[in-house]
Amino acid sequence: MRIMATGLLLLMAAIFLTARHFLPAYPGLSYLIAFSEAAMVGGLADWFAVTALFRRPLGLPIPHTAIIPEKKNRIADSMATFLQANFLTPEVVARRMRAFNLARAAGDFLIAPGSGENSRIRTGAGALLADILESLDPDRLGNQVKAGLKSQLDRIEVSPLLGQALQAAIADKRHLPLIESLIRWTGVALEQNEELVRSMVRQRANALVRWTGLDERLANSVVDGLYKMLAEILINPQHPLRLKLEEGLEKFAHDLSHDPAMQAKVERMKREITDNPAVGKWWEGVWERMRLAMIDVARNPNGALPDHLGGSLAELGHALRDDERLQSQINRFARRTAVGLTTRHGGKIVQLVSETVRRWNGRTISDRIEGAVGRDLQFIRINGTLVGGLVGLTIHILDQLL
Structure with missing residues (x-):
């Protein structure tokens, strides 16, 4: 040509x-x-x-x-700013998370057959235990147990436990499927917003680029480059962005265990969930089923408990599936966690993009x-x-x- x-x-x-x-x-x-x-x-x-x-x-x-070589650093900063402003902002992450009903998905899983865990209670004083349980007022006992459980949960710091669990998962490489899912989700988000990306690139192109008609080709190149980068991150375990994401996840696990501000946020979310009336109502039902199950097992040591435990889990599943208020609280917790990760570590990801382009020669x-x-x-x-x-x-x- x-x-x-x-x-x-x-x-x-x-x-x-x-x-x-x-x-x-x-x-x-x-x-x-x-x-x-x-x-x-x-x-x-x-x-x-x-x-x-x-x-x-x-x-x-x-x-x-020689506009492009001379403005290389500005192009790098513009690409980083574009990524952060259109993909790694709390607003974008929150909007995408709103489309995913985590609580309902968990409820559907618990309702599914086979979700109960096998367990058997054996006791040598079955008759005595059954008599004690039957002599107690179910409603009053249920309220007392519920209040005691809430009190115990209030005293337990959930954040360090979550941090330790996350650190153990990272140590065992069980976090990798989560990272791969996040990368695939980013690819889906990019695919659904391709026209927005192209429009933003065209709007940010200088007058000379628009005059020569290169803005459309440049927008396509940016989109293709982003797809290529996501594919490389997905298939290359040692990709710098993937390593940076894992570093951010490790930092999040560390903050859960050691950062007072993060721990305060988790505790506040925990209290919102435990204060929800739907949770209390669910626990009352669970306790009554447990009480009846324990009586049944105590009366009949050869009886099986899995059906009762499975029923309790199914009850929780129905609550998660049908209670919109409980769904809202759980989904809000998940959304805040994702937004928090973006807020804390999104800048590091785009900084890596900017530094990589800056290292290229003109x-x-x-x-x-x-x-x-x-x-x-x-x-x-x-x-x-x-x-x-x-x-x-x-x-x-x-x-x-x-």
């Missing part, structure tokens, strides 16, 4: 020289001269514009040329963008040559008529 564009320019020069030579004998060639002369101007102007984006034309230190980034845009750069030169010629011919015709 470069040869074609340059050849067209040379053809216009040849036509111009030939027409000038035969003009005295053929006055009508003035129209061809006007066309070829203006075509050369248009072709040279667009060659200069295209070349000025990536390098200095003819190596001359002309101001405002020639590397120019070659990558020029290669991504490809043939269209030379079509700009070809179109400039032809359009310039038509404009010159039109001006010559109007000059002859007027």
